Amino acid sequence: MSVREVERQFLRWWGWMFPAAGLLVAMLTGGGFWAWVDCERPWLDWRQLFTWRAAVLGGAGAAFWGAWAALVSKRCRRWVAVVLAVLGVGASEVVTRMSVPQTAFWLAVRARKDALYGWFTSEMCYVRLEEAAGTAPRDSAVILVGTSQMTCGVDERELGRMLAPTPVIRRAVSGLGPQNMLAMWPWIPFRPGDRCVQLRSEMDFTNQGEFRSAWYRPFLTWKSLSMVLGNAGREVCMRHWREVVDCAMAASMEGWRMRDGWREIVLNFWERSEIVRPGSGKSREWDEANKPLVWAEWEWRAFEKAAELLRAAGVEFWVFEGDVNPVLHNTERMTVRAEVERRMAEGASEGKWRFVPLGEQRAGIGAEDWADMVHLNQMGRDKLTRAIGRRLKASPE
Numbered sequence: 001m002s003v004r005e006v007e008r009q010f011l012r013w014w015g016w017m018f019p020a021a022g023l024l025v026a027m028l029t030g031g032g033f034w035a036w037v038d039c040e041r042p043w044l045d046w047r048q049l050f051t052w053r054a055a056v057l058g059g060a061g062a063a064f065w066g067a068w069a070a071l072v073s074k075r076c077r078r079w080v081a082v083v084l085a086v087l088g089v090g091a092s093e094v095v096t097r098m099s100v101p102q103t104a105f106w107l108a109v110r111a112r113k114d115a116l117y118g119w120f121t122s123e124m125c126y127v128r129l130e131e132a133a134g135t136a137p138r139d140s141a142v143i144l145v146g147t148s149q150m151t152c153g154v155d156e157r158e159l160g161r162m163l164a165p166t167p168v169i170r171r172a173v174s175g176l177g178p179q180n181m182l183a184m185w186p187w188i189p190f191r192p193g194d195r196c197v198q199l200r201s202e203m204d205f206t207n208q209g210e211f212r213s214a215w216y217r218p219f220l221t222w223k224s225l226s227m228v229l230g231n232a233g234r235e236v237c238m239r240h241w242r243e244v245v246d247c248a249m250a251a252s253m254e255g256w257r258m259r260d261g262w263r264e265i266v267l268n269f270w271e272r273s274e275i276v277r278p279g280s281g282k283s284r285e286w287d288e289a290n291k292p293l294v295w296a297e298w299e300w301r302a303f304e305k306a307a308e309l310l311r312a313a314g315v316e317f318w319v320f321e322g323d324v325n326p327v328l329h330n331t332e333r334m335t336v337r338a339e340v341e342r343r344m345a346e347g348a349s350e351g352k353w354r355f356v357p358l359g360e361q362r363a364g365i366g367a368e369d370w371a372d373m374v375h376l377n378q379m380g381r382d383k384l385t386r387a388i389g390r391r392l393k394a395s396p397e
Helices: 003-014 017-028 032-037 046-050 052-071 078-096 099-112 119-132 148-153 156-163 178-187 213-219 222-232 234-239 241-252 259-267 285-289 297-312 331-349 378-394
Strands: 142-146 168-172 195-200 316-321 354-356
Touching: 003 052, 017 032, 017 046, 017 052, 032 099, 046 052, 078 099, 099 119, 099 259, 119 148, 119 168, 119 178, 119 213, 119 259, 142 148, 142 156, 148 168, 148 195, 148 378, 156 168, 156 378, 178 213, 178 222, 178 297, 195 378, 213 222, 213 241, 213 259, 222 234, 222 241, 222 297, 234 241, 297 316, 297 331, 316 331, 316 378, 331 354
Parallel strands: 142 168, 142 195, 195 316, 316 354
Antiparallel strands: none
């Protein structure tokens, strides 16, 4: 029996499943689907069978059945199959870019992320959900950008209370170094008059991967991809040409940008994961922070590129110097820190950004304020938030 004959037989006996699946989805979307998104038990709402949603989804299933049947018939030409495939891919791309599917998808991913090392996934989902919700009209805002040090070190709600009525927007993601910031640029809602506040230290310019495609993938567009590739340089792109192809796919198709999220859903279909913050005692910062420091010049180039973009967008750039647990302070780290401080001070004197070194912050953070090697605990977070708030409040827009 040929493959074509097997397909015909399958469609003859089981083709009814496609419209039935459409009706099943309609019944789920009455509320049971959103329960599954949050890892609860889903249910079927029979009343949804008498809605326009059921008619559309059932009709779509029947249309798929008919299209497949046409493809396996002798009367169908090959070009028809190509056209239908292109239309199918295009339709799926349009649907995945809509607000409701985006919201459902990233909520489901956030509920099912890896519990131990899912900090990046949780924060990435937060950013994607915020952008899927849309940007409401607003006045100038303070936008917090940085790594998990910013997430753990600054309370955006308390900072918002200190700076009211100026809104405070968080766009901090674990691992959001300067080059990664270029990849994420389209997802940061900068507007003229905003203030971009970053927390940067020698950690952001040392021991960084030269091309982190897995980090870039959920955020890439062709605009941000061109910035990342231009900053990384031709030699780096040649060494990582496979990752460059992967990134180009992500920049082209929303479905590919969502690739890692699909894996989380499939592997943890019914499982809810706990939310574990950095600094909970389950991190590996001790081993990482004790490695010899290797300077990453591409991160500094990306930092200066971001400063240029912010200036062109009419956004004021503030850089607060970050720190690590005092037990990591040694001669090597202090030497690298001095170089970062020199470059920061030089850029500030040239008007590229406003730099607030540790000595001027007056946060009063001590050894007791650290949850681990690089993340502040709640006491340290309160102190740093107040220090940043005082400085920003003393220098209004």
